[in-house]
Amino acid sequence: MAHLLRRAGFGATRDQLDEYIGKGYEATVEELLHPEYGDPEEQDFMDRYFIASVEARSAGHADPQWSWRMATTEKPLEEKIALFWHSLLAVGGIKLDHGLEMLTEIDLFRRLGLGRFETLLLAISRNPGMMYWLDNQNSHKDAPNENYGRELLELFSMGIDENGEGAYSEDDVKAAARAFTGWASKTTPPPFFLGPFRMQFAFDPDDHDDGEKTFLGETGNFNGEDIVEIVSRHRSTARFIALRLYLNFVSDTPDDEEIERLADVFQENDGEIRSVLRAIFNSDHFKSPAIRFRKMKSPAELVFGTVTLTDRFTIPEMDMSTLANQTLFMGQHLLNPPSVEGWHEGEEWVDSGALIERINFASGEVTRGDARGVRRMIERVAGTGAELQPEEFVDACLDAMGSIDLSDRTKSIVISHAAAKDTPFRPGSAGSEDRTLEMFQLIVSTPDFQYC
Amino acid sequence: MATNGQNGNGNKAKKLVVVQLSGGNDYLNTMVPYQDGHYYDFRPNMGLRGDSVIPIDDRIGFNSHMAPFKRIYDAGSMAVIMGIGYPEPNRSHFRSMDIWHTAEPAVSSSEGWLGKTTQAIDPEGKNPVTAVNFGRGLPRALAYPGVSVASVGALDSYGLYTGLAGAGNKDALLDTVSRIYQPMSEEGFPSQRILQTGRGALDGADLLRQAPDSYTSGVEYPEENPIAQSLKGVAQVMSADLGTRLFYTAHGSFDTHTNELVNHAKLWDEVSQAVECFWMDMEEQGLADDTVMWVFTEFGRRVADNGTGTDHGSGGGAFLIGPSVKGGLYGEYPDLDPSAQLDGDVRYNTDFRDMYTTILDDFMDIDPGQILNEKFGKLDLVRA
Numbered sequence: 043m044a045h046l047l048r049r050a051g052f053g054a055t056r057d058q059l060d061e062y063i064g065k066g067y068e069a070t071v072e073e074l075l076h077p078e079y080g081d082p083e084e085q086d087f088m089d090r091y092f093i094a095s096v097e098a099r100s101a102g103h104a105d106p107q108w109s110w111r112m113a114t115t116e117k118p119l120e121e122k123i124a125l126f127w128h129s130l131l132a133v134g135g136i137k138l139d140h141g142l143e144m145l146t147e148i149d150l151f152r153r154l155g156l157g158r159f160e161t162l163l164l165a166i167s168r169n170p171g172m173m174y175w176l177d178n179q180n181s182h183k184d185a186p187n188e189n190y191g192r193e194l195l196e197l198f199s200m201g202i203d204e205n206g207e208g209a210y211s212e213d214d215v216k217a218a219a220r221a222f223t224g225w226a227s228k229t230t231p232p233p234f235f236l237g238p239f240r241m242q243f244a245f246d247p248d249d250h251d252d253g254e255k256t257f258l259g260e261t262g263n264f265n266g267e268d269i270v271e272i273v274s275r276h277r278s279t280a281r282f283i284a285l286r287l288y289l290n291f292v293s294d295t296p297d298d299e300e301i302e303r304l305a306d307v308f309q310e311n312d313g314e315i316r317s318v319l320r321a322i323f324n325s326d327h328f329k330s331p332a333i334r335f336r337k338m339k340s341p342a343e344l345v346f347g348t349v350t351l352t353d354r355f356t357i358p359e360m361d362m363s364t365l366a367n368q369t370l371f372m373g374q375h376l377l378n379p380p381s382v383e384g385w386h387e388g389e390e391w392v393d394s395g396a397l398i399e400r401i402n403f404a405s406g407e408v409t410r411g412d413a414r415g416v417r418r419m420i421e422r423v424a425g426t427g428a429e430l431q432p433e434e435f436v437d438a439c440l441d442a443m444g445s446i447d448l449s450d451r452t453k454s455i456v457i458s459h460a461a462a463k464d465t466p467f468r469p470g471s472a473g474s475e476d477r478t479l480e481m482f483q484l485i486v487s488t489p490d491f492q493y494c
Numbered sequence: 495m496a497t498n499g500q501n502g503n504g505n506k507a508k509k510l511v512v513v514q515l516s517g518g519n520d521y522l523n524t525m526v527p528y529q530d531g532h533y534y535d536f537r538p539n540m541g542l543r544g545d546s547v548i549p550i551d552d553r554i555g556f557n558s559h560m561a562p563f564k565r566i567y568d569a570g571s572m573a574v575i576m577g578i579g580y581p582e583p584n585r586s587h588f589r590s591m592d593i594w595h596t597a598e599p600a601v602s603s604s605e606g607w608l609g610k611t612t613q614a615i616d617p618e619g620k621n622p623v624t625a626v627n628f629g630r631g632l633p634r635a636l637a638y639p640g641v642s643v644a645s646v647g648a649l650d651s652y653g654l655y656t657g658l659a660g661a662g663n664k665d666a667l668l669d670t671v672s673r674i675y676q677p678m679s680e681e682g683f684p685s686q687r688i689l690q691t692g693r694g695a696l697d698g699a700d701l702l703r704q705a706p707d708s709y710t711s712g713v714e715y716p717e718e719n720p721i722a723q724s725l726k727g728v729a730q731v732m733s734a735d736l737g738t739r740l741f742y743t744a745h746g747s748f749d750t751h752t753n754e755l756v757n758h759a760k761l762w763d764e765v766s767q768a769v770e771c772f773w774m775d776m777e778e779q780g781l782a783d784d785t786v787m788w789v790f791t792e793f794g795r796r797v798a799d800n801g802t803g804t805d806h807g808s809g810g811g812a813f814l815i816g817p818s819v820k821g822g823l824y825g826e827y828p829d830l831d832p833s834a835q836l837d838g839d840v841r842y843n844t845d846f847r848d849m850y851t852t853i854l855d856d857f858m859d860i861d862p863g864q865i866l867n868e869k870f871g872k873l874d875l876v877r878a
Contacts, residue, residue, distance in 0.1 A: 137586040336683070371630045371645075378588065380634065381602035389687050394622060394695035395632055395645030397688075398654060401671075406658050449683050452674055459670040480663050487654070487671050489684035489692060 043067060044445040045334050046323055048494040049291050050074045051118020053347040053444055055415055056422060071323045075316050077117035079153050084110075084358075091358035097142050097237055101135025101377035104145045106363035108376060112346040113355060113365065123155035123315070124148050125342055126290050128376075129384035131166050131198055133175045135377050140230075142238040143171040144377045159283055159313035160274035163199060167266055170227030170241035176382065179226045181219060183251045190225075191218030191269075193382050199273040201282035209278040210258060217255040221264040224250030274313055280305040284318060291322055294337055294388035300327050335447050338389050339494045341372035344400055347494070348407045348486070351444055353415030371399045392492060404486035408443075409479045416482070419443060423478050424469035432460035435467040439481045448490045456484055506859035508786045508818065509739050511728055512608070513721070513769065514633070515761075515791035516746030518587060520804050521811040521840075522797065523758055525574060525827070528555050532797075532830035540754055540799035554827060559762040562770035563813075570821040571773070573814040573875050575849060577825040579842025583793060583808035587749070591792040595635035597847050597866055607850060608740055609638025610865045611858070615739050619690075622698030625740035626731055628724040636742060642691060644698040649706055649727045653699030672696055705734035713775040715768065721745035722768035729775045732785070739858070748791060754803040765789075769815065782817050786857045789813040790846070796838050797830055809840040812849065818857070820877040848873060 043063050047054040051074070054062065062070045082088070088110055089096045098104035112121045133147055147169060154162045166172050173179060173190070181187035192215045195208060202208040228244040255264045258272055273279050284304035285296060292300070304318050311317035322328050339347065345368045349355065355362050366376050373396050379385055392400070410416050422442035423435070430438060436457050440446050448456060460467070460481065467477060485491060523540060527533045528547045547555035548564050556564045566572045580599040584590045596603040612625040619642060627636055627645045636643045646652045654671065655664050675692030709730040715722040724743040731738055745765055750758050769787070776782035790812040795804035809828050828840030835841070847870040851862040856876050863869070 135588070137589055139586070373632065375631075380592070380604055383602065383604075386604060386639075389685065390639060392688055392691055393632065393637075394642040394691050394698060395627070397691055397695045398645075398699065399630070401654055402656070402658065405655060409658065451678070451682075452684070455670060455674050459666070462666065476663075480667065483655075484667055484670060487667070488674055489688045492688065493684075 043070065045329065046070065046074075047118065047444075048343075048347070049328075049337075050319075050323065051115075051122055052112060052343060052350045053494070054118075055351055055353065055418065056442055056444055057418060059445060068324060071320060074117075074119040074323075075156060075320055077120035077152075077156075079120070082111065084114075088358050092363060095141070095363075098145060099238055100139050100141045101144050102141070104141030105366035105376050106358065107145060108148055109346075109365040110355075110358045110362055112342065113349045113362065119156070119319075120152050124151035125340075126287075127151040127155050127162070129290075129379060129387075130286055131162075131172070132379040132382050132384040133169075133171050134379045134381070135375075138171045138175045140171065140238055140241065141377070143241045146240075147171055148377075156316040156319070157314060158274075159279070159308070159315060160270060162315075163194075163274060164267060164270045166198075167194070167222070167225065167270055168243045170230070170243045173225055173243065174227045174241070178222055181223050181225075183223050183249050186216070186219040186223050186251065188215055188219040190222055191215050191220075194218060194222075194269070195273065197382055199282060200276060200278040201285070209276070214257055217257040217264070218269045220251040220253070220255055221257070221269045222266045224248070225266050275309075277305070277309070280308040280313070283313075283315075284308055287315070287318055287322065289387065291319065292328055292337070293333055297327070300325075335449075335490060335493045337494055338387070338391055339492055340385070340387060340391060341369040341374035341396070341400075342376060343494055344372065344492070345369050345403065348404045351415050351419075352407045352410060352413040353418075354407075354410060354413030356414075368399070368403050372396045372403075397492075400492060401487045404491065405483045408482040408486050411475065411479060416479075419482065420475055420478050424474070426469075428468065430467040432457050432463075432466070435460050436481065439478065439485060443482065443485060446485070446491070448485070448488060452488050452490050456481075456488070459484060505784060506857065507739075508784050508816075508857050508859075509732060509741065509781075510608075510853065510858060511725075511741045511772075511785060511787045512635070512743065513725075513765070513787060513789045514635075514742070514744040514746075515748050515765070515789065515810070516587075516591070516744050517749035517791075518590075518793045518795060518806055519748040519791035519810050520750055520754065520758055521791075521794040521809055522830075523754070523804075524557055524560070524762070524811055525550075525576065526555050526557060527553060527827060527830065529553050530830055532832070536798040536830065538799070539801055540804060550823070554823070557759070557762055559759040560766045562766040563762075566770065566773065566815060567821060570877075571815060571817050571819055572821045573819050573873075574823050575812040575814065575825050575844055575873075576823060577809055577828045577840065577843040578790075578812050578846050578849065579793075579809050579844070580846055581842075583836070583839060583842070585793065585806040585808070587792055587806070592634055594790060594792055594846060595633060595637075597850055604634065604637060605639075606633070606635040606637045607865055608635045608742070609641045609643070611854065611860060612636065612641045612643065612740060613638055614860050614864050619694070621737045622694035623701055623731070623736050623738050625742070626702065626728075626738050627742040628727050629742075629744055633742060633744070636740070642694045642698075644695075644702060646702060646727065648723075649702055649730060652702050654696065668696075701734075701736050702731060705731045705736065709733045711775050711778055713771050713778060715771045715775075716764075719764045719768055721764055722771055725768050725772040726775075729772060729779065729781075732776075732781055733779050750795070751800065751803040751805060754799075773815070786814065786816040786818060786853070788849075788853060789815065794840065797835055797840060798838060807839040808836070809842055812846070814849070814853070814875060818877055820875050824873055824875070844873075845870060 092106040176190040178190040224246040228242040307321040419442040426438040549555035597607045616624040625643045677689040715726040728741045791810035794810040796807040825844035851870045854862040
């Protein structure tokens with residue numbers, strides 16, 4: 043159960059886990075897969091505290107709102123899937139310097155991210171920010187700009203193999219580009235000085251190439267909708283989306299057999315993402331020990347996983363708005379992926395500077411003895427027994443931190459650290475709380491904690 | 495004078511110090527074309543005149559807030575690269591900065607030119623401090639798969655558990671963490687890669703934190719000037735002789751859309767004072783001949799001002815500084831005639847990758863072919 047929540051969300055506290063366990067695994071999977079979309083009740087609350095992020099001008103103004111939701115959500119998969127699409131259908135503050143529109147996109151991912159892929163792909167193709175980001179503004183009937191057509195095929199749907207080859211040709215790219223001519227964002231005044239104006243999509247029939255096109259072997263007077271429809275039912279797309287979901291939710295190392303199975307599920311269910319995720323979460327493969335704790339946490343997973351655990355934010359205070367900076371220091375600038383390819387994930391997340399940032403951040407959080415979540419963890423450890431031997435003490439801490447595992451090697455070193463004290467751990471004795479906090483700190487400093 | 499006993503100019507394998515002017519420096523108000531009527535036509539509000547300019551020749555002068563730069567220039571140790579840029583200027587901060595960082599104007603890349611350089615210097619990653627970044631978060635310029643770069647906020651507080659209230663038993667914790675990040679003899683879990691990264695991080699932090707201990711200097715860097723403090727850190731690490739070849743610093747924000755006259759002046763006061771302190775310190779440490787400094791920005795500003803500032807443009811200018819540099823003006827000052835402009839911006843005439851080639855080949859003794867995907871020209875910048 044803890045594994046499911048680490049992958050489908052940002053982990054869970056021990057108390058949350060007990061609640062989910064009461065409901066049962068498959069029922070929890072269904073609950074996670076069906077977040078009821080709606081405006082967050084606390085929107086007003088957020089707006090009151092994060093004044094600069096109301097109608098956010100830049101991505102930098104916008105990220106506190108998303109941080110708050112990732113840190114406090116009760117619908118973890120809704121935020122997790124938004125994060126997934128944000129890194130796949132990547133639009134960056136790199137160029138679209140428009141915070142309001144960036145948040146609109148994240149919300150689009152929340153709303154459509156678990157539904158049919160075709161619906162999402164069409165929505166993002168009609169998204170004014172995306173049109174601007176990939177230069178469809180400059181794609182005209184007489185002079186199509188191929189950027190969107192190409193990235194749609196290469197990065198958003200069909201994909202390419204390790205040799206850079208896709209199941210489409212350059213002619214298909216050109217045909218797609220022609221089909222998307224006339225799709226653009228309405229002219230939007232720059233946000234500078236006056237704040238942002240909402241961006242709007244506009245289709246200009248006069249600037250659209252209505253001629254006959256041959257795309258992936260089909261011929262017709264295709265418009266963008268047709269292209270989206272054709273690619274969405276192509277086997278390559280099923281395989282590509284299955285691969286990306288696998289890499290995000292299961293493992294950094296692809297398993298071909300499993301990905302083929304998921305691609306089948308994708309096609310059998312009309313490209314519904316929810317069905318693919320259900321097939322993932324309920325599989326023995328997903329639950330196997332070879333998968334657990336072997337996937338490198340992204341900076342967002344590390345930061346929001348840690349604050350989920352420590353549960354210290356009751357109001358959207360200023361400190362909260364720095365969480366997105368933390369992910370930036372670790373190499374993931376939310377709302378600003380480095381390119382249309384999103385981020386390089388897996389172990390590439392961790393260079394030496396990033397590792398120091400990760401350990402220092404997590405250490406600082408789990409040693410806040412006044413945070414609600416940390417208090418509950420301390421109490422849980424204290425309630426385990428009257429006197430704990432080193433191994434029992436380490437196990438009690440790992441369990442209190444949301445049932446986490448350490449590899450045998452790491453664990454033996456951690457236990458030897460606990461054993462270096464003169465006396466066994468006795469709850470309530472002098473210094474027992476500091477000892478517990480020290481152990482939490484050591485656990486989040488391990489390489490094992492960098493994985494989920 | 496060179497520390498290794500060689501003639502400084504003869505030693506091509508210098509240390510590179512990068513100063514990034516983040517936000518897009520307004521080149522026209524940096525190197526001011528104070529005799530050009532077009533400049534004043536386009537800059538009715540932001541044009542610098544009279545005492546606001548320190549002339550170099552009968553065409554161009556430094557912004558008066560760059561007096562220390564003028565002194566370095568007069569000493570013959572500063573090459574001013576005019577009209578530097580790349581084809582089809584991009585006016586997004588991030589994209590344009592990426593282009594400078596990756597040396598790839600056409601395609602988006604995540605491989606930094608200095609990350610590649612770090613790998614070329616230390617292919618097996620033996621030294622965890624071959625490249626040191628001052629600031630939190632790694633600039634794309636230093637990113638490269640498998641290359642570890644230390645990113646330092648402040649030297650004396652760099653490392654694990656620094657500044658943590660809860661770290662009561664820090665020494666014992668560090669000792670245990672150090673044992674955990676001991677690479678294993680064979681591949682297992684945790685992976686060799688993360689264990690080695692951890693090892694490098696811990697060793698690098700130990701080295702860097704101790705760097706200030708052996709450093710003394712008569713130069714007083716201004717306390718309230720962040721870029722001066724970063725450059726002081728560079729000098730400290732350099733004097734500790736840890737084998738660091740690349741140092742990265744940044745200052746900003748040069749994104750002067752409003753209130754430019756005040757903000758731009760303050761930024762250049764800070765940068766030019768900091769740079770002058772650094773070079774005085776390098777002389778004192780005997781490291782000047784082994785060091786070269788590259789100052790750049792992602793783009794310049796529009797030729798025309800917007801009333802109280804300037805918007806994103808092109809052609810930001812750059813500087814290569816050091817006693818081994820043959821000082822002077824290089825490239826051509828951009829022509830401000832409306833017919834010569836590119837959509838309200840200056841046109842570039844020197845490709846920034848010519849400068850990368852020059853720095854790598856002539857100042858760092860690294861084959862530019864290893865770093866850049868194409869072959870570029872060079873500027874003749876080595877002092878004879």
